[in-house]
Amino acid sequence: MEMARRAAEYRAAGRRIIDLTLGEPDFAPPAHAVAAAQQAAVRPMVYTPANGIPELRRAARRALQRDRALRYSDAEVAVGCGAKQVIFNAFFATLRRGDEVIIPAPYWASYPDMVRLCGAVPVIVPCSAESGFRLSPDALEAAVTERTRWVVLNAPRNPSGATYSHDALAGLAEVLRCHPSALILSDEIYAHIRYHAKDYNSIAQVAPDLRERILLVDGVSKAYAMTGWRVGWGFGPTELIRGITAVQTHNCTQTSAVSQIAAVVALQGPQDLLAERRETYRRRRDAGLAILKRSRHLDTVEPDGAFYLFPRLAVGADVAVADALLEAGCATVPGSAFGAPGHLRLSFATDIATLEEGCRIIVATLDGISA
Numbered sequence: 001m002e003m004a005r006r007a008a009e010y011r012a013a014g015r016r017i018i019d020l021t022l023g024e025p026d027f028a029p030p031a032h033a034v035a036a037a038q039q040a041a042v043r044p045m046v047y048t049p050a051n052g053i054p055e056l057r058r059a060a061r062r063a064l065q066r067d068r069a070l071r072y073s074d075a076e077v078a079v080g081c082g083a084k085q086v087i088f089n090a091f092f093a094t095l096r097r098g099d100e101v102i103i104p105a106p107y108w109a110s111y112p113d114m115v116r117l118c119g120a121v122p123v124i125v126p127c128s129a130e131s132g133f134r135l136s137p138d139a140l141e142a143a144v145t146e147r148t149r150w151v152v153l154n155a156p157r158n159p160s161g162a163t164y165s166h167d168a169l170a171g172l173a174e175v176l177r178c179h180p181s182a183l184i185l186s187d188e189i190y191a192h193i194r195y196h197a198k199d200y201n202s203i204a205q206v207a208p209d210l211r212e213r214i215l216l217v218d219g220v221s222k223a224y225a226m227t228g229w230r231v232g233w234g235f236g237p238t239e240l241i242r243g244i245t246a247v248q249t250h251n252c253t254q255t256s257a258v259s260q261i262a263a264v265v266a267l268q269g270p271q272d273l274l275a276e277r278r279e280t281y282r283r284r285r286d287a288g289l290a291i292l293k294r295s296r297h298l299d300t301v302e303p304d305g306a307f308y309l310f311p312r313l314a315v316g317a318d319v320a321v322a323d324a325l326l327e328a329g330c331a332t333v334p335g336s337a338f339g340a341p342g343h344l345r346l347s348f349a350t351d352i353a354t355l356e357e358g359c360r361i362i363v364a365t366l367d368g369i370s371a
């Protein structure tokens with residue numbers, strides 16, 4: 001957010017800046033969802049149930065069954081203002097002072113701050129580029145204590161784009177079985193943006209016996225390019241869903257009724273756009289990678305999903321490099337923001353020409369820094 005703000009400031013001052021900071025799709029929301037929202041907005045819109053309108057809970061359940069072959073009942077789903085609020089509500093409903101939450105790094109920056117806001121302690125577990133930024137069963141086992149309340153899994157991951165194979169998730173599940181008091185967050189907000197069909201499996205699919213401990217989170221933000229509409233949901237055991245709904249009730253009642261109606265239509269309408277957009281992201285990923293790979297100052301793992309490149313820097317400190325890149329005309333996010341100093345995050349939620357220009361600036365600037 002800070003880098004995007006600085007990029008906007010430079011632009012306002014008349015500088016040309018390529019912005020690779022953005023964490024949101026550059027596509028339009030589905031036209032049928034927008035049309036449904038327009039029609040809904042002229043009708044009286046009153047409070048909805050705190051856990052979402054029944055049509056949306058049903059549509060989300062059916063989409064999950066269609067895409068991931070997982071079945072949940074109506075009482076096992078809660079809708080909130082984006083995946084973010086569902087996760088926050090879940091932490092708030094369950095965490096006590098001093099509880100620990102295991103967060104593999106690099107991580108989405110909100111997890112540790114949410115945990116701290118709830119008075120609990122984030123336990124950061126670094127996952128190296130060599131391991132493909134994946135949490136290993138051994139690292140998980142070493143991090144779990146009797147105070148562990150949640151283990152955060154996110155695939156495809158922001159910012160590394162890493163996913164887990166069936167076997168990798170099965171390995172984590174084996175460890176989790178030995179620690180029955182830990183809940184498991186499976187943040188699947190990028191589920192539709194993954195480049196190898198076999199690669200992604202929700203832990204709920206791989207370990208059905210852990211179902212009563214898993215909160216599976218998803219929403220319309222990334223898949224349908226509807227970040228600003230603020231609709232996300234979580235599937236989980238009834239008691240946890242009741243807790244999430246109780247928190248939701250007392251902080252903002254519910255997410256916008258108009259947005260909920262648009263989300264129903266996005267979920268029920270034609271789904272071809274998901275595959276089309278994935279292919280567009282894939283072309284962008286490959287175009288960006290091709291340029292970054294030319295630099296001897298960068299080591300870039302090919303992301304399996306999401307829309308970020310996360311190269312490791314062989315020269316300079318990430319914050320200083322991001323500053324130098326901004327001066328050179330390209331805004332990026334330093335890896336320190338994600339608990340992985342020494343890296344940069346580049347979003348490819350932008351057109352290929354812009355992305356290529358940004359990557360060229362990065363390569364040339366790093367050559368200059370190392371000279």
Ligand SMILES: Cc1ncc(COP(=O)(O)O)c(C=O)c1O
Pocket residue numbers: 023081082083084085108154157158187189219220221222227231232
């Ligand atoms: C890993 C991850 N989870 C959740 C979210 C939040 O999604 P939403 O916009 O639905 O709140 C993001 C947004 O960047 C994200 O990267």
